[in-house]
Amino acid sequence: MFIRYVQTEKVEVISQVAASLVHEVRNPLTAVKGFLTLIRESRLDQEKVNRYIDICISEMERTEYILSEYLAISKPLTDLQEATDLAHQLRITVEVMRPYANMNNVALELEAPPEAVPILANPEKIKQILVNLIKNAIEACYAVSDGKVTLDLRTEGAKAILTIEDNGIGMTEDQVERLGSVFFSTKSRGTGLGLSFSYQAIQGMGGTITLKSVHRAGTRFTITLPLYEPEPFGNGSGVPADGLS
Ligand code: ADP
Ligand code: MG
Numbered sequence: 001m002f003i004r005y006v007q008t009e010k011v012e013v014i015s016q017v018a019a020s021l022v023h024e025v026r027n028p029l030t031a032v033k034g035f036l037t038l039i040r041e042s043r044l045d046q047e048k049v050n051r052y053i054d055i056c057i058s059e060m061e062r063t064e065y066i067l068s069e070y071l072a073i074s075k076p077l078t079d080l081q082e083a084t085d086l087a088h089q090l091r092i093t094v095e096v097m098r099p100y101a102n103m104n105n106v107a108l109e110l111e112a113p114p115e116a117v118p119i120l121a122n123p124e125k126i127k128q129i130l131v132n133l134i135k136n137a138i139e140a141c142y143a144v145s146d147g148k149v150t151l152d153l154r155t156e157g158a159k160a161i162l163t164i165e166d167n168g169i170g171m172t173e174d175q176v177e178r179l180g181s182v183f184f185s186t187k188s189r190g191t192g193l194g195l196s197f198s199y200q201a202i203q204g205m206g207g208t209i210t211l212k213s214v215h216r217a218g219t220r221f222t223i224t225l226p227l228y229e230p231e232p233f234g235n236g237s238g239v240p241a242d243g244l245s
Contacts, residue, residue, distance in 0.1 A: 013135060013194060014074045017100050021070060024099035028059035069096050073127050083228050084123045085116040086160050090153055093130040097138070106138045106147035117153060117160050120228040125201050132194035133164045133221055139187065140168025140219060158227050165220040171213040179211070 035052040038044070044052075069092050094110045101108040119126075134149065141147025150165045171179070178184045180199040185192030202209045207225035 020099040020103040028063045032056045084121045087112045087117040089126045097134045106141045109150045112153040118228040119225045129198040132198045137166035140166045160225045162223045167218040170215040
């Protein structure tokens with residue numbers, strides 16, 4: 001039953017984000033059209049033509065990347081679990097959500113270590129959790145003119161720690177109490193499913209999620225997940241050491 005709700009939420013979230021992607025695709029299209037017109041109508045030297053073509057190609061590659069990642073996130077979830085780089089999944093999701101932030105005039109900032117942050121997880125599920133939390137943070141900024149969402153990923157001991165902070169509307173104590181229960185939503189188009197899915201998924205991975213919220217000032221979610229350290233070869237495999245010579 002819950003899985004059906006989760007798919008409903010996915011469709012709803014994805015369709016809301018889709019509108020912002022239409023904007024995002026229009027910009028590079030306009031740029032590419034402009035450059036192609038210039039190349040056709042002006043007597044440009046070859047060096048300039050090459051430079052304009054390079055810009056067009058990189059604009060198109062960026063758009064293609066965002067669209068394909070967006071489509072990957074829209075697919076139904078599978079049960080796969082594998083060694084996953086949380087930093088990489090976070091970077092992808094931030095790029096997919098950037099058009100939504102832009103459309104809502106919210107700055108989206110990411111601090112993440114350059115090296116991999118390995119966890120044992122389903123990468124699609126991780127992205128779905130991140131989409132839910134980033135989307136909520138962006139939407140919380142609807143009433144502030146300098147809306148800002150900051151994501152910070154770091155490691156501490158055997159844990160990955162991710163904070164998602166916004167300077168939006170915040171929550172009352174009463175709202176915080178009800179957070180994570182299915183169908184709790186304060187939005188006219190809300191489903192109240194994003195957080196309950198995310199809470200369940202994070203707990204299922206052996207992680208924790210906590211929050212601090214100040215009404216009319218902002219909210220900070222903190223997620224911790226165990227870092228994945230593969231067992232050294234031949235260790236913990238269940239094969240007794242004796243008798244193997
Ligand atoms: P939905 O976004 O569809 O309402 P969610 O489960 O994602 O459902 O969120 C439930 C509710 O939690 C939201 O309606 C909102 O009231 C509150 N909420 C979640 N994240 C934030 C946030 N960053 N700032 C303020 N309120 C939030
Ligand atoms: Mg939501």
